[in-house]
Amino acid sequence: MLNPDGVYLGNYRCSLMGFDLNRHWQEPSPWVHPTLHAVKQLIVQLSQDAKVGLEFYIDVHAxxxxxxxxxxxNVFEEEERVQRQAVFPRLLCQNAPDFSFSNTSFNRDVVKAGTGRRFLGGLLDDMSYCYTLEVSFYSYMAAGSTAPVPYTEDTYMNLGRNVTRTFLDYYRHNNFIDDNKPQTPNHINSTEVLSQGRQGNGIGNEKTLGGERGAERKNLGLKD
Structure with missing residues (x-):
């Protein structure tokens, strides 16, 4: 948690001094935003360490x-990078009944330039993925249901477990983990995830993923 003092006072956005910490990643002050400053310094240090592979940054918000x-x-000019960025949310959608890919969006709004997702997306290399994971204060709609289901402490914890499970799936499907187990019907590979994406924005466009992109996909570990 980057805002312990603010949360202790009952704030869910502002710090003890009244600052929205997720708007000050560009130039955090060690005095005004001490937790932000410390975490940013750590991430910069890790990103410059050749022995460290910093692949994911996920900022969790309500x-x-x-x-x-x-x-x-984030939004990128490279179409192939846009496609790769869509893989993790797609996998999470398969694992978590309360996660909505239709509500997931990729943007570069000027007002969000000071967020961790935007700042680190520009700082880290193109094999790193930066997201904000938003979760409702109130409820979720399961697929095929018309009645909202209130969130509880248990369902929030289940979402956290499903995020962890999605990391396992992501690394398994990209051949970083070999557990020698047969693939079950509940497991999908990254190419299948991409092929289910939205047409017209470069996500999941099978024409783009094939042909001239084939060699790049093999380098990325995305198999047919």
């Missing part, structure tokens, strides 16, 4: 108006 869990990601 959302006061929308339902379900969903993610915000």
């Amino acid at each position: 959302h006061s108006t929308m339902m379900n869990g969903f993610m915000y990601g």
Whole structure:
């Protein structure tokens, strides 16, 4: 938690001194934003260490108006990088019944330039993925249901477990983990995830993923 003092006072956004910490990643002050400053310094240090592979940054927030869990990601010019960024949210959607890919969006709004997701997305290399994971304060709608289900402490914890399970799936499908177990129907590979994506924005466009992109996909560990 980066805002322990603010949360202790009952704030869910502002720090003890009244600052929205997720708008000050560009130039955090060691006095005004001490937790932010320390974490930023650590991430910069890790990103410069050749022995460390810093692949994911996920900032977890509660959302006061929308339902379900969903993610915000960044916008990139490279189409292939856009496709790779969509893999993790797609896998999470398969694992978590309360996670909504339709609510997930990729943007570069000017007002969000000071967020951790935006700042670190520009700082880290193109094999790193930076997301904001938003989760409703209130409830979620399961697929095929018309009645909202209130979140409880248990369902919040289940979402956390499903995020962890998604990391396992991600690394397994990209051949970083070999558990010598047969693939079950509940497990999908990264290419299948991409092929289910939205047409017209470069995510999951099978024409783009094939042909001239084939060699790049093999280098990325995305197999047919």
